[in-house]
Amino acid sequence: MTSKHNERRFKEKIKAIQDTMFVLGGKWKLPVILSIYSGNKRFNDIAASIPGITNRVLSKELKHLEENLLISRTVIDDYPVRIEYTITDYCLTTEEVAAPLEKWGKIHQKKLRGKM
């Protein structure tokens, strides 16, 4: 490491990335956000839109995302009562993360197919 200053900046960088990973990392968090963003509001609709996710996992992820202010859960007092999930305004900032991750995933898929 070249200097104390760079070293501090480096550790801040690591910390920031680890924070993001904690909130948005793992296999399902961004897919759940994207599903809601693309119009799915109901539990079963979200579940059906994401291949392979189970009820239990979706339930956990929804709670995690709500706790982190990324989605909100609303009880619609209709007959019968419905639950609706919506993304918060703050959640829109995650697009800056999701887009590069998607892009890199596609680059890597090509790489693995030996086309790079």
Add this chain to the structure above:
Amino acid sequence: MTSKHNERRFKEKIKAIQDTMFVLGGKWKLPVILSIYSGNKRFNDIAASIPGITNRVLSKELKHLEENLLISRTVIDDYPVRIEYTITDYCLTTEEVAAPLEKWGKIHQKKLRGKM
């Protein structure tokens, strides 16, 4: 979901994000890449530069990254023999992922401090 076409694109997006998460996700993979990128070549130097990482975890992450063509491990036949880790050219593409993740982490840190 609005159409079969959009649905397919949505599932591709999910797949790409999950692929990226598999290769670069978790608490340590990007920090290890950044450490090597910023000049650390030796095992102990990398370990010392990343707060909290243990030998065992670093060893595993280095193997994972090597398997995924992101770093290479070279035995320098000097006296004593040294091992050097370097990032591959391909690894440079991960900057497009690391930078937004760092940026978002900082946004989120502010958010949690109630400044948004």
Add this chain to the structure above:
DNA sequence: GATACCTGTATCCTTTAGGATACTTAATTT
């Protein structure tokens, strides 16, 4: 000869992530 450095590996353990399956409660449709 004893001690320390380097690059890990070995062992053991705890926590988190993820998955399979069944069930609940209330309403709604057939």
Add this chain to the structure above:
DNA sequence: AAATTAAGTATCCTAAAGGATACAGGTATC
């Protein structure tokens, strides 16, 4: 009355991630 839908929860389990500590085998230094 029976079957279905909705929004999950409950239970049980496996796998992966992460962590603590010790130690190995070689070289180098005191």
